[in-house]
Amino acid sequence: MIVLTSIPSPPSEWSQFHLGPLTIHTYAICILTGIIAAVIITQRRLSRRGAPNGVVLDIILWAVPIGIVGARFYHVFTHVGDYFFSGANLWNVFAIWDGGNALYGSLLGGAIGAYIGCRRHGIRFWSFADALAPAMLVAQSLGRFGNYFNHELFGLPTTLPWGLQIEATNAKFPPGLAAGTLFHPLFLYEIIWNLIGVAIILLLERKLHLRWGRSFAVYLIWYGLGRSWLEAIRIDPTSDGFLGIPANVWASFVAIALGITLFVVQTRRHPEDELSVLRDGWVPREHRGAPPAGNTGLSAAVGSSAAEETVQPAPRR
Numbered sequence: 001m002i003v004l005t006s007i008p009s010p011p012s013e014w015s016q017f018h019l020g021p022l023t024i025h026t027y028a029i030c031i032l033t034g035i036i037a038a039v040i041i042t043q044r045r046l047s048r049r050g051a052p053n054g055v056v057l058d059i060i061l062w063a064v065p066i067g068i069v070g071a072r073f074y075h076v077f078t079h080v081g082d083y084f085f086s087g088a089n090l091w092n093v094f095a096i097w098d099g100g101n102a103l104y105g106s107l108l109g110g111a112i113g114a115y116i117g118c119r120r121h122g123i124r125f126w127s128f129a130d131a132l133a134p135a136m137l138v139a140q141s142l143g144r145f146g147n148y149f150n151h152e153l154f155g156l157p158t159t160l161p162w163g164l165q166i167e168a169t170n171a172k173f174p175p176g177l178a179a180g181t182l183f184h185p186l187f188l189y190e191i192i193w194n195l196i197g198v199a200i201i202l203l204l205e206r207k208l209h210l211r212w213g214r215s216f217a218v219y220l221i222w223y224g225l226g227r228s229w230l231e232a233i234r235i236d237p238t239s240d241g242f243l244g245i246p247a248n249v250w251a252s253f254v255a256i257a258l259g260i261t262l263f264v265v266q267t268r269r270h271p272e273d274e275l276s277v278l279r280d281g282w283v284p285r286e287h288r289g290a291p292p293a294g295n296t297g298l299s300a301a302v303g304s305s306a307a308e309e310t311v312q313p314a315p316r317r
Contacts, residue, residue, distance in 0.1 A: 006182050007164045015149045030146035034139030035064060041135035042128075049131070049277045051123060059117030059128060063110045070109020103140065103227070104251040118279075126213035126266070127277035133219035134201045137194040140223075144194075147187040155184030155233040162188070174235055186230050193226040211274035212266045220259030228252035 016025045043056040114132075118125045147153035152172060154164050163182025166173055201218050204210055210218065231248045 005161055007162055007185055007188070009151050009165050009167070010149055012151070015151075026149040027146035030149070031143045034142035035060070037142060038132065038135040038139035041138060042131045045131040045135070046123070046128065046277060049127065049274075051127075051277050055121050055123060056128075058121045059114055059123065062117035062120075063113035066113035067106040067110030070112075071103065071106035074105020074108065103223075104248065104255070107255075122279050124274075124277055124279055126216070127211070127274065129213055129216035130211060131215075131277075133215040134198045136219060137197045137201075137223070141191045141194040144187040144191050148185075153187045153190075154235070155186045155189075155230070156235055157181050158184050160184075164188075183235070184233060186234055190226065190230055193230075194223070197222040197226070209273070212270040214263050214266055217259045217263035217266070220255045220262065222259075224252040224255030224259060228256070 014026060016023055018024070039056050039060060043051075043053070046056060047053060114128060115125050117123075118128050144153070151166060151170055154166055154172075157163075157177065159182065162185060164185035166181075166183055168177075168179035197219070200222065201210075201215055204218060205215055208214075228249050231246050231252065234246075
């Protein structure tokens with residue numbers, strides 16, 4: 001019987017491979033896999049609630065690019081010393097394949113993109129956020145495997161049998177520690193924490209019928225709690241901070257506060273069931289411009305030229 005005494009890091013060459021002239025980074029594959037999983041899960045959840053098929057793809061065309069930009073710039077500006085110093089190669093600011101894409105930055109940027117996409121395609125923003133909540137945790141779990149292949153995101157030294165092996169030549173290896181020191185595998189802890197969160201959100205949805213943004217509120221609270229304690233034991237170079245507290249811990253506190261506020265406010269504002277995930281007055285694109293039955297002549301022509309995203313109710317006569 002094999003007894004687990006530590007978790008070995010994968011060989012460094014596994015972090016990338018070549019496909020003809022292209023260099024494929026494992027980190028990028030993990031992120032892309034997470035995005036695909038999130039799209040599939042979110043679409044299925046929205047479709048069960050009456051959304052048209054394929055609408056999530058329309059929304060993520062806005063959310064993903066803006067989210068990636070937000071993730072990278074949040075990371076860079078909370079790790080200023082790693083990118084802006086004498087002799088620094090400023091192109092490294094854009095080297096997302098080397099790691100360094102902050103989840104909180106992606107949330108901020110992705111929320112802006114998702115809001116734009118939802119407005120353009122007739123989906124309530126909070127309905128989309130609720131459908132996304134467990135999918136986000138699945139995507140984050142898959143993305144964290146990229147940290148494993150990059151030999152990053154590890155915590156304090158440990159003697160536990162699941163300690164992570166990090167080579168002493170790694171630039172992130174803390175100075176003064178002996179070669180062979182094991183570290184808490186924070187990437188693994190977060191994967192487990194996130195998957196437990198998926199189960200909790202799905203259970204609460206079944207028991208409490210969470211809608212109107214409350215599932216997303218639970219996501220913010222759960223992820224914020226987990227990330228705050230993970231960052232507290234992280235020694236793999238962490239973000240710059242204030243009052244000795246890393247920026248990511250502050251961001252986690254903000255996420256928890258926003259989640260609690262969102263849950264309370266939306267519970268008071270919307271005690272009723274959510275009957276539709278579509279925005280009020282929304283008409284699907286394929287139905288726009290179709291004149292009401294019996295309309296002919298000028299009124300039909302006017303109806304056929306309508307291009308508004310929402311349709312106002314006709315005045316009573």
